[in-house]
Amino acid sequence: MQMSLLTHLLGPRSAFDGGLYLPDRKAGLARRPIQTLHPEGPLHVPLTVRRDLTTEPVVRKGDRVVLGQALSRATNDQAVGVHAPCAGEILSLERVWTVEDGFLPGAVLVPDGSSDKVPQHQGWDDESIIVQLAECGVVCDMPRAPLHVVMRDAIAAGVTDLIVNAMETEPYLTADLRTLVEYPGRMIDATCELADALGVSRAILAVPFRHRRVVRRLQSEAAGRYVEIVALSNPYPQCHPVMLVKAILDREVAPGASILSEDAVVLPLATVRRASDAILSDLPTTHALMTVAGDAVEHAGTYRVPVGTPLARLAKRVGMLAPAAQAVYGGPLTGSAFGYEDAVVTHDSKALLLFGRADVSRPVPCVRCGWCIEDCPVGIDPPALMRLETEATCSEPKRIALRACIECGLCSHVCPSRLPLSETIIRNRIRFAGTESAPEGGTRH
Numbered sequence: 001m002q003m004s005l006l007t008h009l010l011g012p013r014s015a016f017d018g019g020l021y022l023p024d025r026k027a028g029l030a031r032r033p034i035q036t037l038h039p040e041g042p043l044h045v046p047l048t049v050r051r052d053l054t055t056e057p058v059v060r061k062g063d064r065v066v067l068g069q070a071l072s073r074a075t076n077d078q079a080v081g082v083h084a085p086c087a088g089e090i091l092s093l094e095r096v097w098t099v100e101d102g103f104l105p106g107a108v109l110v111p112d113g114s115s116d117k118v119p120q121h122q123g124w125d126d127e128s129i130i131v132q133l134a135e136c137g138v139v140c141d142m143p144r145a146p147l148h149v150v151m152r153d154a155i156a157a158g159v160t161d162l163i164v165n166a167m168e169t170e171p172y173l174t175a176d177l178r179t180l181v182e183y184p185g186r187m188i189d190a191t192c193e194l195a196d197a198l199g200v201s202r203a204i205l206a207v208p209f210r211h212r213r214v215v216r217r218l219q220s221e222a223a224g225r226y227v228e229i230v231a232l233s234n235p236y237p238q239c240h241p242v243m244l245v246k247a248i249l250d251r252e253v254a255p256g257a258s259i260l261s262e263d264a265v266v267l268p269l270a271t272v273r274r275a276s277d278a279i280l281s282d283l284p285t286t287h288a289l290m291t292v293a294g295d296a297v298e299h300a301g302t303y304r305v306p307v308g309t310p311l312a313r314l315a316k317r318v319g320m321l322a323p324a325a326q327a328v329y330g331g332p333l334t335g336s337a338f339g340y341e342d343a344v345v346t347h348d349s350k351a352l353l354l355f356g357r358a359d360v361s362r363p364v365p366c367v368r369c370g371w372c373i374e375d376c377p378v379g380i381d382p383p384a385l386m387r388l389e390t391e392a393t394c395s396e397p398k399r400i401a402l403r404a405c406i407e408c409g410l411c412s413h414v415c416p417s418r419l420p421l422s423e424t425i426i427r428n429r430i431r432f433a434g435t436e437s438a439p440e441g442g443t444r445h
């Protein structure tokens with residue numbers, strides 16, 4: 001059948017109503033190869049990957065450590081330990097500040113410039129992959145949890161489908177695309193290993209249709225393997241697991257339910273990349289792969305950054321064209337604006353966006369344009385949910401709608417009155433729906 005011009009340009013029709021094709025702001029940025037930033041100056045390494053996951057330090061002030069050496073160990077089977085991002089000396093054990101978790105216990109590590117590292121070992125079977133993921137401290141971005149815990153839950157739920165999510169539909173973000181361009185075979189290998197360990201009958205790698213060359217390369221790498229490459233159109237937020245399960249498997253995730261309830265598990269490509277280091281190379285997670293971009297950045301690109309690098313130092317290392325009036329940690333729609341001076345890079349940091357001008361427009365009353373309702377990918381009425389803020393009770397249909405919100409941020413993005421719709425909906429969900437997070441813990445693609 002002849003492909004229409006629109007389909008040729010945008011890809012197959014999206015599987016959901018609403019959503020928006022956003023200007024991607026990746027031109028140029030996405031063509032630059034991944035660069036590794038070697039540590040310069042003390043690293044402030046968090047000793048746990050999430051505030052509620054407890055670990056205990058296994059180093060003391062004055063210890064010398066090498067790259068990949070354990071700095072902390074898990075105190076229960078839900079947590080993971082953390083590893084040194086370089087060789088050096090432990091200056092002190094003290095709290096470090098992170099954007100997502102606030103203060104965490106940490107270690108200040110002063111690099112000594114040597115390339116000493118822990119020796120690698122190889123050779124585990126499928127059953128021990130999950131142990132290997134735990135020992136290497138691999139974390140999943142969404143749901144935000146250690147990967148071995150996500151894998152164990154998926155196996156216990158008897159999932160039949162694994163979807164690796166490389167959609168990356170938010171503007172600026174380039175880490176997934178660069179990973180696919182530079183390591184396509186490795187991503188297919190790691191997907192096969194994870195699919196084997198999960199015991200699924202189908203493994204799918206979802207990529208944006210418009211990266212045609214990447215799609216062709218992946219298809220050739222996957223030939224004869226059981227990973228299927230599925231190219232999708234990418235209106236925002238096609239990258240959300242709920243949208244992917246609908247588009248690829250034609251299954252509807254109930255409002256607030258886990259993806260596992262639909263016999264599927266969705267792993268972000270960033271998670272698979274970390275897993276590939278652990279499974280294929282016996283390397284613990286010690287660096288984050290981050291997009292550093294925005295109009296205040298001189299050398300925007302995709303960087304491999306040691307965990308514990310202060311974000312302010314990262315900004316200096318990539319060069320600043322102007323002082324940043326606004327800093328965003330994460331994607332422009334789902335990230336958080338923050339004062340970046342004190343925060344550090346963590347295991348799952350994905351972007352630092354720095355802009356010369358801050359968005360200072362003030363909210364004004366709703367003009368009833370309906371754009372937020374039209375674009376909401378799960379078909380709910382954002383202003384009605386926002387108004388709950390001033391109400392004492394909430395009807396059952398509104399409770400369900402609060403749970404259905406996937407925190408994509410699109411309603412706030414399109415609102416001409418600059419109303420903080422998604423932020424208020426998230427607050428109202430905590431107040432009325434009895435759940436803190438959207439399906440799969442919000443949108444972190």
Ligand code: SF4
Nearest residue numbers: 376405406408409411
């Ligand atoms: S944040 Fe929630 S309400 Fe707003 S567009 Fe996204 S899903 Fe809809």
Ligand code: SF4
Nearest residue numbers: 366367369370372415
């Ligand atoms: S987009 Fe903003 S102004 Fe338009 S209907 Fe929604 S809340 Fe009102």
